[in-house]
Amino acid sequence: MGTIPNDICEVLKQNEQAPAPEEIKYWLRCDRTLKGGFQHTYVLLTEKELVLVHDPLTMLTETTFTGYTAVTNKDKWSKRFITRWNKGSKHNTVQKSIYSRDPDWKVECLAAEQIENVFIVNLVAAGLLVVKDLNGEERTLAAFSNSQMKKATRLVSQFEKLKRLEASKEERDEEKGAGTCPTCGMLYPQQERKVCPKCMKKHAIFSRLLGLAGKYRVSIVFIVLFMLLNAGTGLAIPYLQGTVLFDQALGGTGPFAGQIALVIGLIILFRTLSLVFGVLFGMINARLGANVAFDLKSGVFTAMQRLSLSFFQKKQTGQLMTRVNNDATELQFFFVDGISYFIVNAMNIVGIVIILLLMDWKLTLLCFIPMPFVMIIIRQAFPKLWRLSWRRHRRVAVMNAIISDTTRGTRVVKAFGKERQEMDRFQHSNMAFAGAEQNFNKMNSTVFPILTMLTQFGGLIIWAFGGAKVMQGELTFGVLMTFINYIFMLYGPIQFMNNIAGWWSYCMSAAQRIFEIQDAVPDVSEKKDAIHLEVIRGEIEVDDISFGYEPNKMILKQVTMHARPGQMIGVVGHSGAGKSTLVNLISRLYDVNEGEIRIDGHDVRDLSFDTLRSHIGIVSQETYVFMGTIAENIAYANPDCTLADIVHAAKIAKAHDFIEKLPDGYDTIVGTGGHSLSGGEKQRLSIARAILHNPSILILDEATASLDTETELQIQEALEMLIQGRTTIAIAHRLSTLRNADYLIVMDKGKVMEAGTHDELMHLEGMYYELVQKHDKALQMRGVG
């Protein structure tokens, strides 16, 4: 929970009514005013009271939210400042400079016994802390931004515990959540993402990437070798074509005097060698590229399968697909083009400059005259070009979205006769795109010709000065030719080096995103010494559990239930009552926030995943058929089963008949691109899958909700066969399907409202009774009942 800032401790000490700082059990710093603006209000919780330390007139002049680590070099001071702001300084006081004036803290104590409860009202991107006193009067204590929501929720639950006189357990896990980078002290941009972008950048990513390349060391060595040979042989050509050909062969001096044929032969030889090395390098490179991409993709995919469900719900599926594909491709470029081209271009630059300097250092310096201008243009124009291309990219995305939107919605467009409107909408975005495209192309076709001209200008300078020298006899014509050829060879590598910074950060972020998936710690993880149970009886105890996907949005509140081995428990309630969440917790797709779920007396968090998965089967409304044959789909949980098992399972699940009707029978390919099955058929396949899985605990989550009455009846029969001898938890909103449950629990807004047998609950005339009444009425109205 962190320690209270010293200045607040001082305030507490000086105030007679206020509790001593040691008595504080929990505290929260609210950061918003009600009017609009930021302000610190401390809410402190002791065993006996709730203490408010605030100064309504002091505002914050600056606020730093979670994760802010933007530190440019010129901003070193603010780095230190922000870190301190987040962590508290050495003396653990808040910097005075963030307050609009020297705060005049006021202390207000509210006795806990006078308070009925404390709760949070969710606002848009913020929360309101409200107390309700024993007279039912409500009062807002303070407002806080979303960043404080977790702590505020904690405060409320701590208060409730104190109220219930429960000994507050040492809360250790929160410290775990408040993650700061151990090296630089920055908050992680996201709590669940224990990656410090700053430190990661410096050490880890690059060496990790090189580590990946280690496997292909030999290939890379060969690639670099062939590239160097390719460049080396290439470097010899201008020399041969220039000074050797003109001065020696044609000029009749030196070792090659008059030997034109030999020189031409040498030129051809070097060109061929250069080509051969180039081809060799390309071949190895292509193989390496494919291998690296393969490794990366399979690495990420494996890592993704390991992660808990919540990871996938936080990230959009599309984003994940992009990650696997694009980032892997990006890194492929890093290995294949990046490393090798970098080495070769660097060698080229060094090599050429040395040769030029050796030939004539004065001319060399002259030909660098246009270089600063080239640099300036690149620095100025390229960011602009990048922005224009980004704008074009965005407009294309909008246009594509409209196309796919309209195509998918054709039925609606036609039904409402809105073709004209859609055409206008498209026209509008098409125009926007065309404009962006034109701007980009205009810029593009201005910048590059200028760059080319400048580059050629370097050559012209050499012609001018070199030409004069040739006339004066200080330089031979061949040397001049060689010079010019080398100059042109130099500009390519220099342009490459200039782009390298952008390319580098691009690659590093791709790598970081991939590593992020590989490094992500699953929210739900298996204990080291997890218990493995061969056989289970199927007793389930849910003991006072609370759970929410987000802080202060509790889906389940203090839910308790008990299922004896072999019993069938029905769970009913309106949609959104938390029924599916309850079963997700039993099968440990998520972990509870409070309380405990036990199977055969063991906490599910102590059991191995293997035990849970092999003994708990789920048939849910959300059926999924994988790509493959029907037989493979049924045998998904148990691929080693016999053909007879598959047929038997299908028969029990009432799937056999429709499968036999298909021309390809059990070998029919289903899933994406295959034969399409109806909802009822898919459902029966998933029941067959569960039958073959043969779990001791069966969870039926609205298994028949989306089906028509006749199919439902058939499946109902199948289910009754399935549940025999197993502990079953069945969720249904059609109450008729639950009448033979041994025990029913009725849930509403995350709480268990009623529990008992059908008869008991009918007798009670409570919520269940009402649901049954409504249900029957609805059936009558439809003429079914």
Place this chain on the structure above:
Amino acid sequence: MPHDETVQREGAANGTVSLAEAAKIKYLTPHNARFVRTKGNMLSVTVENKAYPSVYLHCSFPHSNRNQYISVRTLENEEVGMIESLDDFPAELAELLKEQIAIRYFAPVISKVLAIKEEFGYAYWEAETQAGRCRFTVRNGGGNVKLVSDQKLLIQDVDGNRFLIERLDQLSEKEYRMVEMCL
């Protein structure tokens, strides 16, 4: 004239139910509802003798029109009724209701973007807002920076805190250049 509107009108003329009748929305007016600010700084309302000790105002169109169609709801998300337009209420009362709306929807309005630095999938913003200088972190992609109207930009940071740029065209060219790369 669009076909469906004609049908609807004819329907109403024939004595069938109009949209407004079918929707059965309870509209709160100064005549049937009495809004009061409680001692504890909450908003309470009494509608036709039924008292709701604390209610919250939800705008139906928070980005395009905060003056009209305001839903008055309890903590349990039950709709007490709707306010068709704040202009129907006397100025003082309208002010009170506007304050309540501001509590719910407060998001600092950015007056000047000082710096946006992008690194590793996050953009680090530093901006002057009407509530002092704010520094916050925005995750790239995923619609965290989006146009909610022609010119109005909504920015959500990693915790879901909201910031607004009211008019993109009022930004200086330098500011716009920084912001554009986050769109």
